[in-house]
Amino acid sequence: MNYDLIVIGSGPGGYVAAIRAAQLGLKTAIVEKESLGGICLNWGCIPTKALLKSAQVFEYINHAADYGIKVNGAEADFEAVIKRSRGVADGMSKGIQFLMKKNKIDVIMGYGKIKKGGKVEIKTADGSVKEYTAKHTILATGGRSRELPNLKQDGKKIIGYRDAMVLPKLPKSLVVVGSGAIGVEFAYFYATMGTKVTIVEFMDNIVPVEDEEISKQLARSFKKVGIEIMTKSSVEAVNTSGELCKVSIKTESGVKEIEAEVVLSAVGVTTNIEGIGLEDVGVKTDKGKVLVDKFYKTNVDGVYAIGDIVMGQALAHVASAEGIICVEKIAGHHPEPLDYNNIPGCTYCSPEIASVGYTEKKAKEAGYEIKVGKFPFSASGKASAAGAKDGFVKVIFDAKYGEFLGAHMIGTNVTEMIAEIVVARKLETTGMEIVKSVHPHPTMSEAIMEAAADAYGEVIHL
Template sequence: MNYDLIVIGSGPGGYVAAIRASQLGLKTAIVEKESLGGICLNWGCIPTKALLKSAEVFEYINHAADYGIKVGSSEIDFESVIKRSRNVAEGMSKGVQFLMRKNKIDVIMGFGKLKGKGAIEVTAANGEKKEYTAKHIILATGGRSRELPNLKQDGKKVIGYRQAMVLPAKPASMVVVGSGAIGIEFAYFYNSIGTKVTVVEYLDNIVPLEDEEVSKQMARILKKQGINIMTSSNVESVDSSGDLCKVQVKSATGTEVLEAEIVLSAVGISTNLEGIGLEEAGVKTDKGKVLVDDYYRTNIEGVYAIGDIVKGQALAHVASAEGITCVEKIAGLNPEPINYNNIPGCTYCSPEIASVGYTEKAAKEAGYEIKVGKFPYSASGKASAAGAKDGFVKLIFDAKYGEFLGAHMVGHNVTELIAEVVTARKLEATGHEIIKSIHPHPTMSEAVMEAAADAYGEVIHL
């Protein structure tokens, strides 16, 4: 069967690329070995947000008295929380199935592998193999939980993010290794429902990719919530032979052994490059990434790669944007290359974290003379009314030209606010243009305008 385009992998990079290709008139097929939507829809972004929503609702109930509401006792039905999360994921996956039919995209179930020029081989679950040909082939095979030599996962006591979403019962205790977005989101979720949680981070600050002020503020908030945080600490070994895992952790103060029912490894992802025919096809890779140009072309004509397996941030929205850019170039359009310094990053704990662009430290290291503005949510009327006064918005501008260099937020619902900054930076807005853009009152979004005003000495509500 011959196609204009075959996409291997149906995550947010693959299925979005396939849909855009179909819109542009390309006869398209997509190959998927498990479930449409990939890790994001089935085992990542979407089901974790469902778990976090359950935790948020539970917290609201437990703090209802703060809002003048009396309620009876509450308890977590862990099995039902997990079931709701899986139902949400299943619904989203069915939505992708509908989109495939709507856009007349052929879905080929099985494991796809490059097989000669313009060809792939798909192995079905029953072992049957079939070959398909296409002028263009996009690799969008994604990633999986990364395993460290001293932190081998057994899927039961030492687990990755996938098992963390379907545990058979709520654990009494958990050690989370790694404090990136995945680690912090699960730490928040399990702590909120009553699990005793310790986070172990190798670097000096949690959420280490964030601006240092955000990291420190988040650490204070999580500690206040009851999470034990160990930074500048390294897990040397895990003994899971007994009823409880014994986690040996080395820090600046010495070595100690933590005990926990579950150890969650959240130390990043590994790319899925094995067995997809890269070596045989001659596709160049480096340090677990496929080498591509600005339009995701590999060194082999007709073969492309997007998402977690190429340069750039391993995020769903990045993969989607790469898929669209790649396909539009294939179709003969002239898309603008992606600016990887204008990619928003979000962490969905409570309060949330959102950021884009340069941190204060990175801006200084890049040679900018900067203006920094900061507005705390303790000064926000909407935040006070919502009972969500923790956090702040911090904006960074180039002092010479007013260029919007970066934004760093921690607070209620800030993952919804960051898009304003991404758009403003895309349109090359200056600090003064943000100040003069009238924001609705009372809203959390006013903090963006106020932080810009603070950078230029014009803030009203501080």
């Protein structure tokens, strides 16, 4: 019952931290109230990518004639698509079980709560309570779908992302409230499957955290496939008393009412910090986040926090990196603090979006004199051959020293291309070094080299 480390939460922050701790010789246990792998593996990153792959396959089949192939009578079996997604998630969760056994990590199923004196209380599903002792405890309890007061989720007509993954049938119409990654991924999935989709976004552009040119390109691509987009708009109320939801939307020109079978609330996530003992132990929080130092130690000795419940981007790969840094520090190593300005963000709608570093606007606001280069996929041989000419790569360099300030991409498979920029920025690569690094032809990734060349007036294929 005594451990060097207990990790509460087994998402991509928690399970990665536990594995790294075991590798470093710490006697480790992990606590999980639902399914190993947390939201990411069971209800987030992984099952949504399975759904999106089904949508992409369906889209390919529907456009097979563009590639010289005739296909007749293709139809989507919505239940089978959902079933496949759940199967993928279950397989990944079983993979985490294997990793726990392999690394000799004790898995304790139940609800974990920290107590004074390095104690962790765990309440199991049958109501029994056990107490464990740990020299160190990492809180990795993640987040859940945020609920707005005027958009209370009932799981049937007003739903969150979990419900959106397991709807019993394909809705004829859907209003998506919020156009962050979750919102636009589901908008693309359902629109491709045949649902009439409307996106409502409060900000000036969809995917508002992205570079403005990326946002505008995605809006163009979405409109081409029939997705309606309402920006500078907010859902004021939803009347669910009838067969269809009556959605009142405040726009610049007044209040509009539209009808939809289902309303998906995708207005972000809120942290799971209630009921885990923070107040009892005296752990400091601010605006729903646990306060930590650069190695994720809280103000209470022996208590640490990582992932969505601390400041920083609420992304799986961020949580994993934080978990590794936290554990290495606990084990007496000297890890580098995480550079939160070099975290890639990826959105898996179609076309995909990937970005890292400064947007053009933020670079200017930071006082940089900049060089900007762009290369459209319409000029890429590989993109033309693949029938994927939508989108572009945009790169931003500091004009004085050539520092790689940021990159923003929209197009097919760009989420697989962004890592080059992350590594380049980590290694302090300059713009001309990218230009002079030979990229393979024909590939989508050539667009990075071409965009960098465009920034320096040396682009060949434009």
